[in-house]
Amino acid sequence: MKIPKRIQPLVDDGLVDEVKSQLMSGKEASVYVVRCGETIRCAKVYKEASQRSFKQAVAYREGRKVRNSRRARAMEKGSGFGREQQEKVWQNAEVDALYKLADAGVRVPEPFGCFDGVLLMELVTDDEGYVAPRLNDVMMSEEQAVEDHHVMMQYVLKMLCVGIIHGDLSEFNVLVDDYGPVIIDLPQAVDAAANNNAERMLARDINNIRDYYAQFAPELSATQYAKEMWALYVKGELTPETQLTGEFNQVDTEADIAAILKEIDDARAEELSRRERLKEAKEGIDETKFNWADAE
Structure with missing residues (x-):
């Protein structure tokens, strides 16, 4: 296929050898299947701010910091340079989150770097090499739903332990390969300690996943992982080894x-x-x- 304009510099630099097809186009980015040497990867091309339809971006940016004071001042003033820096922070947020979450034991696509608004990363496939389906396209047994839901709660727990909340987690941002769920799409990742919307976003993420799996395992509807997890987090008692129960008793006087x-x-x-x-x-x-x- 014709090489997209934003990917052409990566071809010129030898990072990408061929653009095979477009995988999807979303509110934040377009994703292409590319060949890098003998390896098939994907290239996520972030859309310009004026072209993105992602709503309430300010709520997600809250708490994100840059070390360079000049950049920070420019971002606060909203100058042209500041908007450019804000875009870089927004794009790098996903790369940073992917590296941090992989180190924490969360299954995410392996990143290979972000180059001028194009993120090269692993293409998640099944054992036959086909692109892994999204969770919303997967049917499963009750037993499988309970098992995968438990895995997802462990991933969310590990994310929170390193201070990250996905912020837009749902069945549309999870792929399923032969080894289970893989979390994707993290440019809106939220700083759990610095964002005033953190608790609400964590609850939405967890409840979205709960409600999807509950279609196959109705008993999951009664779980309270969001409240349990946040209560432990704010008390400083949440660790990657925490054994969650899905139960939460509100102490009302x-x-x-x-x-x-x-x-x-x-x-x-x-x-x-x-x-x-x-x-x-x-x-x-x-x-x-x-x-x-x-x-x-």
């Missing part, structure tokens, strides 16, 4: 109505007393003025 009413009555009495003191003080001032007038 029963309201003491009598005590609340007493506090209200005490506050009302205090306010009435304050007003009475002010009234008496004012009357005292007025009386003093009257006496001075009589004296004159």
